[in-house]
Amino acid sequence: MYDSIVIGAGIAGSVTARQLAEKGNRRVLVIERRDHIGGNCYDSPDAYGILVHVYGPHIFHTSMEEVFDYLSRFTEWTLYEQGHQVVANIGGRLIPVPFNLNTLHMIYDKEQADELEKKLVEAYGLGNRVPIMKLRENKDPQIQDIAQYVYENVFLKYTMKQWGQTPEEISPQVTGRVPVLISYDNRYFQDKYQGVPADSFTQMFARMLDHENVTVRTGADARELLQLGAHEIRFEGKKFEGDVVYTGELDELFGCRYGRLPYRSLRFDFEHLAQDDFQDGHSVVNYTVSEDFTRITEFKYLTRQKDADGTTIVREYPFAYTGADGEIPYYAIMNPENEALYEKYKRLAMGLSNMHLLGRLAEYKYYNIDAMVKKALVLADELIG
């Protein structure tokens, strides 16, 4: 009945399914345990008609033309002309994040800022990006002073909330996502394309999965439909020899037999307010020194929805994922110990020659949407041959 099975209808699964169906002319079954498609990119209008991102704010950003062109087959875009911009709330004062030369001039008086700017440009070159943990290694006392300011006011408390660990304790790749910019660029990302699908992420996914060779089953857990032996996969009682692409948690696939892979989760507290504006036009405000939540998103500024009545915001409260019912594993905690545990599960998966692991969960990595699209396109091509 089916040539291939894709588990998970997030971006990884949906792109792979579309490619196998269209380019590979395969009959593809997509199994998704949630009652909707889109994975963590899923968005939907709330009770007040405001489009919200149910699993946290998602901004599509990429410099990969191929990825932008591919998704553009399924959606038009609301592109941000000035890029996505974020500010940090530091004791009521709003400063641009990533920390950049504009931020520098807000913190120091003109004479000092000019001098510091010169030093930074000399040390790192105009237009470059410096991870905070690298900046802290600089021996110049004045540069150390800036690094200390940024560390204390932007990174330390936010990272403690998000990860339950200090910036030193987590992978430098993570804090490196938000470097200090030696430029006057207030954009959160430096990618060429930044924005959201014009109608919604969910519609983009619906169009992607709308293909005669694709069947989507939502509300269905693959662990109940597939049986895994040491070397074979069974589906509906029979050995399944086609490709199976799995985008869920790898430990779960094997009954968590070596223990659970650690993740950070989030609680999203949505609030609708009967007022026109909450954040003075800012779509995202990071709370880097105070509060228990990390950030507040005001959706109408993220999606540029014009007909919104009132405004809806969401606060994000991080916590350690335990695997309890209803909890969602959002962020892999990348460190050597966890990666070693992941490798043990991966070895089990490698015993199944037609099983392919793809995605943030199945690969235990920190991918953005665009990287996921690219990986899915490559995997589909490999499978099609």
Ligand code: FAD
């Ligand atoms: P997912 O979206 O998690 O999809 C996996 C799917 O598999 C899920 O729907 C799950 O229900 C399903 N599944 C799992 N197990 C089973 C099973 N046993 N049976 C059936 N189905 C199963 N990226 C950006 O580029 N820009 C952003 O602004 C951005 N913001 C983010 C904000 C937050 C809070 C988070 C957590 C992530 C953000 N990301 C962002 C990253 C983005 O969400 C991921 O890159 C993307 O969702 C990864 O897609 P995926 O398909 O790998 O995983």
Ligand code: UDP
């Ligand atoms: N970070 C921080 N302060 C900020 C923004 C980011 O300390 O204002 C750190 C934090 O550790 C975070 C990481 O940088 O987890 C990566 O931030 P990013 O915004 O990329 O995280 P995501 O969008 O994935 O939630």
